[in-house]
Amino acid sequence: MCTSNAPKRASPERRNNKTTKIFCGMASNILKHAYLCFRTYLEMFIDLVFAFIFEGKRQAIPDLEKRHAILAQSAVSLAAKIRNKELTSEELVTACIERIKAVNPVLNALVDERFEDALKEAKEIDKQIAEGLPDEYFEKKPFLGVPFTSKESHAVAGMLHPLGLVSRAHVKAHEDAECVRLLRESGAIPLAVTTVPEINQWQETRNMAHGQTNNPYHTGRTTGGSSGGEAALAAALATPIALCSDIGGSTRMPAFYCGLYGFKPTAGYTSMKGTCLRSGEDPTMATIGFVSKHPVDQAPLTKIVAPTLDLDKPVDLKNVKYLYVETAQDLRVSRISKELRQAMNRVIKKLTELAPNTEQVPKEYSHGGFAHMFVLWRHAMTKETSRFAELLTNNQGKANAFVELAKKLLGMSQYTLAAVFKLFNDQVLPPVDKEWADNLTKELGDDLANALGPNGVLLFPSAPAVAPYHYSLFLRPFNFSYWAIINALHMPAVQVPLGLNSQGLPLGIQVVAAKNNDALALAVAEHIGKTCGGYVPPCKVIE
Template sequence: MSKLCKVIFLYIRLAFDLMIDGIFSLIFNRNYKTVPPLDLKKHGMLTESALTLAKKIRQKELKSEELVRAVIERIKEVNPVINAIAMDRYEAALAEAKEVDALIAQGLSDEEFNKKPFLGVPFTTKESQAVKGMPFTIGLICRRNEVATEDSEAVKRLKDAGAIVVASTNLPEMLVWQETRNPVYGMTNNPHHTGRTPGGSSGAEAALTASCASVISLCSDLGGSTRMPAFYCGMFGHHPTPGNTNLRGIVFRTGEDQETMVSLGFISKHVEDLGPLTKIIAGEKAPLLKLDRNVDFKDIKFYYLERSQDMLLSSVRADLKGAMKNVITRISQNITTTENAPEPYYHRGFNHMYSIWKHWMTKEPEHLPSLCTNNKGEANGIIELLKKMMCMSQYCLFTIVRLIEEQCLPKVDPEWAEKISKELKEDLFSKLGDNGVLLMPSAPQPAPYHYSCFLRPYNFAYWAIVNALKCPATQVPLGVNAQGLPLGIQVVAAPYNDALCLAVAKYLSKEFGGSIKACKYKS
């Protein structure tokens, strides 16, 4: 395609995107709700980091029961607005919190506290993460009676670290979409604007965290499922280097698939929580991520990607371009020397982000048609579409679309995909080394209106390409746009340089104000 044709296409695409937003705004800007304000006298502790709260519990400045009760009360306030909870275990969590308080009252040694760094701190996790005795439906009608018989490895590790499960949260059917919606639990809303999506597949986790209703939020990320909701809801989100967080107990994963693009991570109001929490779920592999590395900003080399030329994606909006420009300007002024100033980066691989990710999805163990039937046959996308038109299908439309794509549309040429992936990795990683980061857009636009993703299904590819490259990345909030929607960028590093991502995120948090709460405070 000639350069002129590309320019014309981009302008047509932008006009189309603006038209979509205009139409959907007429529907969803009418009666959207706001999240109840946070009462600082009752629940002010919920603004603090998990590390701070754990320290207060350890030093007997705060009881675990008080904290767990505050989380439960706050969830009950906000959930009618955002619909984030799949199933709660409030009474059991309170009983466990009382046991923690009794243990601390009796006296625990420093060694015991070191083994349980998050003792008494509550957490939530999306329902695709097995929690013993809790529903394990993955949003499927055919699994609506399934109950987990044991904890996932990540849940077990958090429990071993002293954390307490309060609830499991909503998710997209089969985890395959950019919105958090399924026929079992319904749809979750973005707390900043309930007419917009919080993203997927960890949208409910991000919605709770942004509403000050979750202290620790355990997530997973195969195509942006941690970073997308963090961006749309104005939170921090870290995607660790894949292959270093045990996946046993997530959907049907056994924990043996180390070549996967999936990585477990966390969404948080406070960037300082992300490293210590990642250590917990990485377990014996935590040292590989070098999370304790002392990063000297003078040594960091910054590169930035302003936009992709992938024609499947929408153009990056002006507000997000402005946010990127502000970051580059601030870094140039405050961190780097003239010789180490941020440099633009591009490789032709970024022209094909979705196609590259689509190819590497074929290497993942899940087989969507089989999963749709709970491994009791295979769903057929065309048949389900016909059934959907007659209101007879049990699946969401987005699941049917993914089935049709997998079963009917042309496959990505594997030889081409693997060749361009190799070239992109070699070029990018040679530039980044062990002291470089790539700043790149999170998405073409802030949180979209509900259902509008059907008309822009590939816009998640800015996150997905990071999965395909098997890089660590941290989603960083950067204030809000004129409509009050969160802005942000991704900080990406070469594999096993997670500490670089988190160090840059911490710096940007100080410079740009940190996470963006979706609720007002009242004292």
């Protein structure tokens, strides 16, 4: 029997299938590139239009006067000065009050204040320190005498707690949120509460009750949301401790747009009781966090609100493994701007230069899950127990997307357009396939955790562009997804400022670590901030 070694020819049907796949792939790539090209030019046009509207409205915040220069220091340093009697709490609280009064007319970040009560508490603390306090007392109260501000969605007893709603414009909190209570126990003094978007659910800090908050680096641009009021005051050197929260970037987004450090710890370690009317008993991807000018403040402050999280774990920067994602492939999200790509490349280059061996040289990481960042976060939001439509009505009913749109068009709605869009997202758009989203989220989380290991961090973009002009995010509603996907993964992340661009706007990058590896993320963030830019004030600091 003879056999032939000649290769078998594929059947006509198989050849046709292969040809079809090749053609479909080519057509898909052509359409994708055409879409990206169109979107690039469209966004250039959008920026030109909004620049025409807002560039002429740019207003500088007042310089930091010499008598207030102490406000440029870290909260840790200020606490030490009070403890060592180099500074009184009254002097510090007075400086904060005067600075808030100076910058708030430009920023519009203040909702309510307790200046007189804060001064009384400061004087009492100074009296106790003068009479002598044991070291153990200071150990229990590490921020004794240091004032703090809080986004108003955290309940602060006796202060306005409207959640950005007209219907709650005059509602005051009867007791402290858990995070506020813990800060008070640490010796910190509540000074004021600041602006948020309605129910903390938008990328800009604007609501119908208190208006729009402006970015201290460029008042024609957004501070981000939802902790926009906190970030505005912190960046403007008006508050040494800024208490925030984060469910879709609400700490890290304003930190990026306002040139600050912002930390979102591993989910599950901070109590959300008293935040946005939460009971604190249900599992959530939301966390309590802080924005700060100095990275040294992040761990000590987070220890107050997350006492069981190990933030003292030793970190050897010589053994850190770096991965990076230059850009994700989520077509809903704008492309990363050239200047932010350059900022990331600058970080990668610096880390490469400092790497003790090839193992520490940053390496690129990719996963298909990053092509669906917004969708995965949107699905994760369905697992939250709080419901936006009910909260909008102060739990007195349920807001309807179509009804509120009609009211908005007639000028009769109590809600912003952003809130109406959120209602449509929740009530009208089809739900995400649960099984697919759960599986892909788990695959992404597991793969990234395995890639990072115990000593790895991921350098991840913060956003496609620097702080956008007011209202322009309505045309880019998914651009917060670079922050939001980290919430869906329940991983810790630190927003790191990288100085300013040629227009004087903050640049930045995220540092992400595996769950419970928060100490590593903070250590790397501090290292990168110190070597690649860090916080730069939006005004002159007169010393």
